[in-house]
Amino acid sequence: MFRPRFKSGLKTRYITLLLFFTVCLLCNWHCPQASNITSRTQTGLDSTREPDLESLASEFKRLRRIQGHFGGGSWNDLVDRWNGRKHQVMRMAARKFVKERPFANELLTLMGSADFVANQGDSQFEKLQGIHGEIKAVAKPDRYLIYFWRGWHDYLYFACQGKKILRHGWWYAGE
Numbered sequence: 001m002f003r004p005r006f007k008s009g010l011k012t013r014y015i016t017l018l019l020f021f022t023v024c025l026l027c028n029w030h031c032p033q034a035s036n037i038t039s040r041t042q043t044g045l046d047s048t049r050e051p052d053l054e055s056l057a058s059e060f061k062r063l064r065r066i067q068g069h070f071g072g073g074s075w076n077d078l079v080d081r082w083n084g085r086k087h088q089v090m091r092m093a094a095r096k097f098v099k100e101r102p103f104a105n106e107l108l109t110l111m112g113s114a115d116f117v118a119n120q121g122d123s124q125f126e127k128l129q130g131i132h133g134e135i136k137a138v139a140k141p142d143r144y145l146i147y148f149w150r151g152w153h154d155y156l157y158f159a160c161q162g163k164k165i166l167r168h169g170w171w172y173a174g175e
Helices: 010-030 032-042 053-064 085-100 104-111 123-131
Strands: 116-119 143-148 155-161 164-171
Touching (some): 053 085, 053 104, 085 155, 085 164, 104 155, 116 123
Antiparallel strands (some): 116 143, 143 155
């Protein structure tokens, strides 16, 4: 007959729980992902609740003024790093605009002027039409509003037709 090596008494359970919580505490302290979760919750950036569009647009305008590596300054994780704060804000704002307020005038009012407007005949317009499969799209854009994340290196674009935002996408250098 099999017999456990330890007695399953109150003392053993207490030691097991104590050991478990100690390991959890140490893991949270040394694990960057776990500590990131803690800091996100403390700053109100909990993944269960995204900021509203006005807050995102305001933060984008603030981050837009910071000159990072791709704007001729020195490297700044806040604006240059993949999934850095500027990148996160732009991704969240793009999803919300297309879903909640798909109108170009609201985009321009909240986010500010686009860094570049690509109209038919511009090389940027043709590039986005061809590479991103816009040629086969049912609703064809008449212009793209381009917002720089990292200059011409990586940017967010909104495909617009008249006053309506049809969709958004990203141009990544792909390095």
